[in-house]
Amino acid sequence: MNFDISEEQQLLQQSVERFVNENYDLATRRKLVDSPQGYSDDNWSQMAELGWLALSFDESDGGFGGNQIDTMIVMEQFGRGLVVEPYFANIVLGGGIMKRSSNLELKTSLLPGIITGDVRLTLAHAEEQSRFDLDDVVTTAREDGDHYVLNGKKSMVPNAATATHVIVSARTGGGQQDKDGIALLLIDSGDLDGNHFPTVDGGRASELSLDNVRVPAERIIGDFNLLATAAHDAVLALSAEALGCMEVLYKSTVDYTQEREQFDHPLSDFQVVQHRMVDMFMEYEQCKSLLYRATLEAVQDAPTAVRTSHALKHLIGKSASFIGENAVQLHGGMGMTEELAIGHYFKRLLVIESQFGNTDYHLTQFAA
């Protein structure tokens, strides 16, 4: 039994931690969030230079041959810093899909650019009627000679405004909720109409309309299974990010309640406050255990891996609510302000809760 990460992974962790400490104080982050693009090109280039964009790609593709554990390490630290650069959309979602694509020509043409950060991808899977079901797709891809013609609407696509390409799920056949007949296609973002807007956690998202968009047949990346695998990775990565947020929240609350005095005592003297924080800590530790378990199972391609990832996202959602709400509560009025970091972590957790299936959704999947 060994829960230690390798020496290389420790170095990675330290390097991401250092990056976050040096570049991500709240004021700097606020500037990024308020800027037109919503993140920093410099940070993005730095991430490429440090090799983080290459981590999860095979060595034969120019990457470092890492796995979900490496991604977990990066995302957890990003969660601690509330990093806004589009690593999740580009590398976890876009990169994760492209590296597994059987369309080798497309894959070899894109991966080098993804690794340098010049090609920026995102995934457009959600639709208004689908809620969290990946297989509920009404966007159509009609075959027309050596092209497909796409029509439909995609919702809450992360970082689409700054993406060079968008991976879209669309129906080439089958009924609205059939897994068969779903294709993933690569579209130049210039071919899409987008309504771009900020999200409550300081991120960016878009509503995309596809109006007779013509896509060459050689731009088909894969089928539903590829989408499902990407969603599995997404759940692991988002959960790692959430864990980073929760750690900051419970630790800041423990610190704050020792500093803040009311009734001639630090708040931390009150037993109900102590027990609440013990509960926050326990939830955090339980999430960490399940994150490790789900991540290892994914790396080993265990038969239970998907089911465990449902358990994980459920627990993460529940604990994120508990820890987030109580961090605000125990900070009192201060917790309600934009000025303190607490609220920003809380808002990021709220969004993670709804990304790739919310707490109820994953419980239902787990119990099914």
Added chain:
Amino acid sequence: MEIDLSPEDFEFRQEVRDFLKENTAKPGADYSQWRMDYFKKAAAKGGWDVPKWPVEFGGPGWSPTQHYIWDQETVTASLPWDMPFGIGMLAPILMNYGSKEQIDRFLPDIRERNVNWCQGYSEPGAGSDLASLKTKAVLSDDGTHYTVTGTKVWTTMAHMADWMFCLTRTDDTGIKQEGITFLLIPMKQDGIEVTPIITLGGAHSVNMVHITEVKVPVENRIGEEGKGWTYAKGLLQHERTGLAGISRSIVALENLKRQAQSVTRGNRTLMDDPAFRSKVAELEIDLLAVEFTELRSLAAAASGDDPGPESSILKLKGTEIQQRIQKLTVEAGGIYSAAWGVPVGHKFARSGMQGYLGGRANTIYGGASEVQKDVIAKNVLGLKRS
């Protein structure tokens, strides 16, 4: 025990409905004109502009049932904007502890909504432990005025207020509940500086208020010097029962059901989802109970008894229910709840997230829940702490 409405109650309800219908803002009407007209017409009904005020100060003298009917009927009506600070908080203090001159001077403007008030209690160092407040008020040698210096924080609507009712410290030699003095301070003057505080939903409603050597005439002191804590405590009780918002939650839950029905999942709706449905049902059950808790407390108050144990749990249960409804609204909004400041996807998602974030304060202001429970443990259960 009797819970059915009497024929007179039904008549009253119809009268309320007719009144609210007649006085809804007409499309295109000037808002502030309509607002003023509304309160005039409500006053002409015999105190309907100040339903909670006692008869001797112009209130309608309703029975608990009539109050209940009014609350129910008014949640769904679009009444003009009104703040609780003057009408609901300061007015009862003036009535109980103000001088005749003060009542004549301040009450009419409060009633006619001519003047906006804000509540200057909390300070950076005095939140839950309000009695440790430090804003200093020093009486002049000739006894004509106080000079006030200090900082108030979280002051809701201070940026729109004409006056603040303010707790100040006039004596710090004894126990901290003593030596607190209740002063009324005009806001629009030198020495008062209001700085906005932006809260989680991006809204500006609370402020920091710096008070620097502001002179306040002794005529603006309520009651005796050093007795402000006693006056304020009575008022906090008023504030708390008003914060439960049970009728509003009943309506909010109905809205939530409708919203969830508009969210499709394949060929069904979110209301068909067993997990979501059970959470809605649990809320409904709690509301069935707490609605009667509120009625029991109204009845106790009407019979002249002290507000019983029922009233102490109203704020706690009421705010907990509000927050659960807000949370479920965010859940119903799904991925769209993350969109910020733009209408995307489900129509209710935008205000749902704002409501949820802002609503986190409901268990903090007016006595944080943990502190409320301390009060119940001590005053209702009679428990002591070592």
